[in-house]
Amino acid sequence: MRRTLGLLVALVAACLCLPAAAGAVDIQTVTTPLGLKAWLVRDKSAPALALSFSFEGGTASDPAGQSGVTELMAALLTDGAGALPGPAFRQRQEDAAVSLGFNASLDRLGGGLRTLSANREEGFELLRMALTEPRFDADMIDQRRNQTIASLNQAKQRPNSVAARTLMETEFAGHPYAADPSGTPDDLRALTREKIRQRAAALLLRNSLTIAAVGDIEPDELARLLDRAFGALPVGTPPPLPPQWTPPAKSRTVVVERPVPQSTALLALPGVARDDPDWYAALAMNHILGGGGQQSRLFHEVRERRGLAYGVSSSLRTYRRASLLVISTASANERIAESIRVVRAELARLRAEGPTEQELADAKTYLTGALALALDSSGAIAGLLHSMQVDKLQPDHLTRRAALIAAVKIEDVRRLARRLLADDSITTVVVGKPVGIVSSP
Template sequence: MKRILLALLLLIAPLPALAAPVQVVASPGGVTAWLVEDHANPLVAVSLLFRGGGAAADPADKAGLATVASGMLDEGAAEMDSRAFQDRLDALNVSMSFSAARDSFSGEMLTLSAHRAEAFALLRDALTRPRFDAEPLERMRAAFLTRLRRQQENPGSRASQALFAALFPQHPYGRPTAGTVEGISAVGAADLHAFARSRFTRDRLIVGVVGDISAAELAPLLDATFGGLPATSPLPPVAETAPALSGKTLTVEMPVPQAVAIFAQAGPGRADPDWLPFQVMMYVLGDGGFSSRLTAEVREKRGLAYGVDAGSLPLADAPLVAGSVGTQTAKIGESISIIRAEWEKMRAHGATAEEVEKAKSFLAGSLPLRLNSSPAIAGTLTALLYYRLPPDELDRRAAEIAAITPADVARVAAKWLTPDKLTFAVAGETAKMHLDAQ
């Protein structure tokens, strides 16, 4: 117990505007978690993530492995088959879910504090002793294949898939995170066991906990839950890559009345020193909702779209800036040419002092809005850990944002924006698109 308490003293930092501080809890066994202790409601929320455990690490012929795994972890573990495991979750009112992103694999758990010991034990079993039985595997396979078919009905998904396939012809980012029909069909129990062994390791693990639990109570639970995971694994890193940006507009034929365009170019990564001024610039250009130039020009002035936006997509191996717009087929070319023109205008002239001030004010002032519920706070903790930021990041970020000048914004705009490389994929009735209007 002494060691635990010593570890607790290492770092205690306030999350801005949150009554309780972030405590860094290191367990006797060497598992670390960030904790916001809050006894207002009798519940505990856990957010966890494995770095590099996402779809980008799936074998080329098993695209969708991480996604299938995300559906299988609560479908039987240890001595409990699928029905017994689900029944236990239900009886205890524990909600547990997992999801696969391109670069990471994440999980969430929410439990009443009365059941927290058993909830953590169920989480341990899901991660360390998943069964991957045949019945739930076939059931989940069918569910994920169904989801792929549904995505094929959605023009945004189709355009996005076409764009990523074109940007990353040789890299896993070119494959859909949700997998392919061939990949999901090929996943077997042995693949899933290998997946769990190689991706759920302590060196990849990140944990955020919020709620009715003290650091001294959490520390032994961390060992009990995650201590059984392997320390590390030889999972090969995914190679860094540069997106193949042709600057062209690709098309996907679909019988829909509204064409949907997805577009991207290269951008700074999360650790790039340009990150924050770039965020200010993108807020003005396309990430600021009704305060953005793209919304002003495409939606407000011309009524060409319901939604138009663009912002950073900081993929680990190829950071991008990406955006979307949906416009009636005959006028999609007009929306695309406005977006290209605004891109060039920002690159050449930057943003006005007033725009920069408003963007800074939003980006700093909106930070506390992520703290509305225990799961939301736990997710914020995990996100900070994922990007290797300190617990007092939100306070520090407000100060860093305050120091950004219009000259910084003009500099990052000129450095990063490449209108000639901005590449579009549009799904819709291609014959009626008038893309030559660009």
């Protein structure tokens, strides 16, 4: 399913906004006879098709006492459908060289289909069966449930997993985003086949679909296949969005003790929403701070200059009702306190001084070209088109992105740093046996 050079070069050109790229990537909006809408990039250079889609409603809307039901249901959709039990359904996928899977995020239930053009009828038929005739057999429910509970127990022994989970529980305390998407053992054990069916019925709604396709297919043919796969789904009301998140009113430090020689640390601050006018300034700021790998300030100060950690990075996380800037690192228990002090000092320095002109220029150069390098498969491109729709972007966004990045001024980044990088809004989670760090009251 790897893309050929032709489409990748066209996308690189589009993302770089070269004059010759004005029509290089043609994103068509396909409307089916049943009213479904999809974005399509046609490419005849390879006989394949990739589909990326999602439904509104994710793990954050799991019903009370049913945490983990959405993730479990998503996994079970391909564990048998129609007359085919789990092994037979998987064998039919393998025989047709079809890749079909589902996943759940906090806000959405997602899925993907990849198939050779010659087998697309079979691929869409398997998709239809999974969506409209899932079996939810008792043996598969037990198997998936036991796997999830085992994974939850294993995660409690891994410092990185404990830190990630503790951060979400702390930062989003009292909000649906705080719950573990995989659920709790008690809730998972209480899930019945009927509850799983009810969850599928609540989320698999035709009118809450977002669809993107990339590959060797005509628009009319895609419309026919989409109606075949999704047309029998009901129309209904998706689960409501969770409430808007309110960031914590003060900084907090949480220490989770584990008998390990190295402590893992996560620091989180309120971030920037995807539709915020400062989004591209945030991308540049994050790249300069810790998202730029070896070129970032945190890497230079924490690893290269002081040798405190093997790695340190920052990233932007966006959800429908919240956004975060998260910094991660790990150091020996005796040095983790110093690592955190250095991270905080760099936050303060960026807040007080902003970036240099050279740092901003380097960040813009990287951000302008980096997107295209990740578009190395039809699935990746379909995923990008799908994300653009979820983020309410227009089809011409790929050709405008470079100009939006170029328009970021140094004062934009300075202003954003003053807005976000405040000491009194940092949540710090440390997992290990850190020397000199204790939980705040």
